[in-house]
Amino acid sequence: MQDCLFCKIVAGEIPSQKLFQDDDITAFRDINPAAPKHILVIPNRHIASINEASEQDQSLLGKLLLVANQIAEQEGLAEEGFRYVINTGSNGGQTVFHLHLHILGGRQLGWPPG
Ligand code: 5GP
Ligand code: ZN
Secondary structure, X not given: OOOOHHHHHHHXXXXXXXXXXXXXXXXXEOOOOOOOEEEEEEXXXXXXXXXXXXXXXXXXHHHHHHHHHHHHHHOOOOOOOEEEEOOOOOOOOOOOOOOOEEEEEOOOOOOOOO
């Protein structure tokens, strides 16, 4: 999609620190980390928000989670724990409207979120 920041990251038009990319999924480090480890995992195809996903995205969403698990393991987060976050819409704090899963870890995370 034109003018979508994360579509441009997928295409390599905007530089990012990529940890993983295949035909379906891309993972890269967040530019403004909220924790010692902060990685974004996204579908390459533009889906604006999780609530805009449909039945045809079922396997893609499953793969997104499995790739995230792989990255959490690779980044050394699996043993001590981590958090997945999908901010959705205005109240959810979503600022980039291309679906992304945050992986946050490397410190004790507070609950409930702000
Ligand atoms: P949201 O608030 O939509 O859930 O998360 C968007 C995330 O994208 C934020 O954590 C923000 O730091 C990150 N972000 C925004 N612009 C860029 C960018 O150009 N590159 C990277 N790597 N991350 C970005
Ligand atoms: Zn996009």
